[in-house]
Amino acid sequence: MGNQTPSPLDDFLFDLRGYLILENAVDPEHLKELNQQFDNFPPLETNEWWGNAQRRDYTKDTGFELHNVVEIGKPFECLIDHPSWIEYVRRYCGDKDSYFEGLFIDECIASIRRSGGHHPVHSGGYRVSLRCLYQYMHEVFRCGQCNIILALTDIGPGDGPTMVVPGSHKSNFPHPNAGDYDAGDRMNTLEGAIPVHLKAGDALLFVDGILHGGSSRTNDGERRIIIYRYGPAYTRTRYGFEYSKKLLERLTPAQRTILDPVPAIRPPRQG
Numbered sequence: 001m002g003n004q005t006p007s008p009l010d011d012f013l014f015d016l017r018g019y020l021i022l023e024n025a026v027d028p029e030h031l032k033e034l035n036q037q038f039d040n041f042p043p044l045e046t047n048e049w050w051g052n053a054q055r056r057d058y059t060k061d062t063g064f065e066l067h068n069v070v071e072i073g074k075p076f077e078c079l080i081d082h083p084s085w086i087e088y089v090r091r092y093c094g095d096k097d098s099y100f101e102g103l104f105i106d107e108c109i110a111s112i113r114r115s116g117g118h119h120p121v122h123s124g125g126y127r128v129s130l131r132c133l134y135q136y137m138h139e140v141f142r143c144g145q146c147n148i149i150l151a152l153t154d155i156g157p158g159d160g161p162t163m164v165v166p167g168s169h170k171s172n173f174p175h176p177n178a179g180d181y182d183a184g185d186r187m188n189t190l191e192g193a194i195p196v197h198l199k200a201g202d203a204l205l206f207v208d209g210i211l212h213g214g215s216s217r218t219n220d221g222e223r224r225i226i227i228y229r230y231g232p233a234y235t236r237t238r239y240g241f242e243y244s245k246k247l248l249e250r251l252t253p254a255q256r257t258i259l260d261p262v263p264a265i266r267p268p269r270q271g
């Protein structure tokens with residue numbers, strides 16, 4: 001399959017709302033492999049390492065979150081430059097038509113949410129950091145970070161869908177009822193927020209500067225998603241994770257360029 005490219009309608013809707021839904025982004029075979037990987041995750045404690053991946057839940061309510069998941073195996077490596085979205089993120093946050101085009105993945109996470117779990121509301125255009133900024137200027141997109149949330153299970157009512165406030169990536173005002181992330185305020189009833197229902201295999205692409213979060217899961221079972229966060233090539237990982245030499249060596253050149261866009265240079269060894 002060739003790379004999918006954003007259409008004029010995609011650009012219009014992404015600019016207007018701050019997000020897009022990419023249906024059937026991942027094929028059923030790949031989906032099955034990813035779910036098998038989830039089935040085989042060990043029962044890690046918070047902060048426990050598994051190779052070069054680490055369980056590091058965002059909050060006490062978000063549930064199991066395995067960071068640096070690209071280290072775990074091939075099905076995750078294929079997501080780095082996946083044909084369903086790579087041209088989208090290149091266009092929206094890859095510094096296109098600048099002296100320094102390129103991408104970097106600064107976080108990649110496997111997330112399992114169970115009943116009661118949620119991710120508090122956060123972000124939004126008001127006083128946004130450069131990292132999360134939405135920007136379009138001089139006929140190019142200049143977003144600081146675009147996220148792919150890939151659904152591995154169907155996510156409908158009660159499953160804890162991600163919620164977004166369409167258009168809030170351009171907000172000049174704080175949402176008066178957004179509450180406090182650290183206090184774990186829920187976004188279920190936030191005015192203007194809508195749930196994004198996905199089928200397994202669909203992906204939600206959004207600029208991180210949109211107000212968003214994960215609504216409370218009330219159903220039994222698991223919501224499984226993978227989050228890859230893309231940004232310009234000169235950024236670095238959020239928490240200081242480094243991609244292992246082993247991983248970088250086994251990637252394709254195109255994938256390696258995304259995880260290690262500016263390989264370190266050092267003076268020649270002395271002696």
Ligand SMILES: O=C(O)CCC(=O)C(=O)O
Pocket residue numbers: 111119147160161162163212213214215227
């Ligand atoms: O878990 C979710 O649905 C939302 C995740 C989220 O808020 C984020 O990735 O920033």
